[in-house]
Amino acid sequence: MPDTPRTAPVAGPDAPVVREAQPAHAYDATAKQKAGAKLARIPVKVQNDGPALKKPEWIRVKAGSSSTRFYEIKDILRANKLVTVCEEASCPNIGECFGHGTATFMIM
16 A cells, blocks of 8 residues: 555645535645635535525624735745645634734744
């Protein structure tokens, strides 16, 4: 039996983005999984009890603003082809961290 790596390579900033569910044989571990593609891989399925309620506008926060360092940090990351834990996890607080000049990396 050939040795196979136990972990898949991390999706980089130039990696393809998959937004729709794929069959198991077509799964690409190097692609960023979003939306239906990400949810389809969860073994426990949630039953839809009706239409989803929309969140109020006051609860939504813009990821970055011109008064913070958000876009400066994002430009530095893209220039160096780096991806943060926050970006991979689609963290809702990314604007707060990047805005203060902080980025979190997982070094393996």
